[in-house]
Amino acid sequence: MSADSREEALEALAASRWRVAAVLTVATLVAYLGFILLVAFNKPLMGQQIVPGLSIGILLGALVILTAWGLTGIYIVWANGKYDRALHQLRDGK
Numbered sequence: 001m002s003a004d005s006r007e008e009a010l011e012a013l014a015a016s017r018w019r020v021a022a023v024l025t026v027a028t029l030v031a032y033l034g035f036i037l038l039v040a041f042n043k044p045l046m047g048q049q050i051v052p053g054l055s056i057g058i059l060l061g062a063l064v065i066l067t068a069w070g071l072t073g074i075y076i077v078w079a080n081g082k083y084d085r086a087l088h089q090l091r092d093g094k
Contacts, residue, residue, distance in 0.1 A: 006090055013086050020078055024071045031067045035060055 038046055039057065046057030 031064050035064045
């Protein structure tokens with residue numbers, strides 16, 4: 001693999017890493033901001049009890065945390081799979 005093609009492949013890999021990170025960051029921000037906006041502007045909804053001791057607000061708050069964990073997990077799986085494999089192939093010159 002020539003130096004130019006290796007550099008192009010590295011730039012493409014960096015661009016794909018940026019795209020994946022940006023999409024997952026936006027998804028995290030949308031979930032968090034949506035939750036905060038509901039807390040700020042729809043308190044009656046957030047206070048509705050699903051079962052005694054569990055309101056919609058508490059459930060959605062837990063779901064926001066689980067969403068953040070899930071999106072982080074998606075990034076880890078992608079990075080450990082495709083990204084790291086492609087990076088090692090570039091380093092090894094394959």
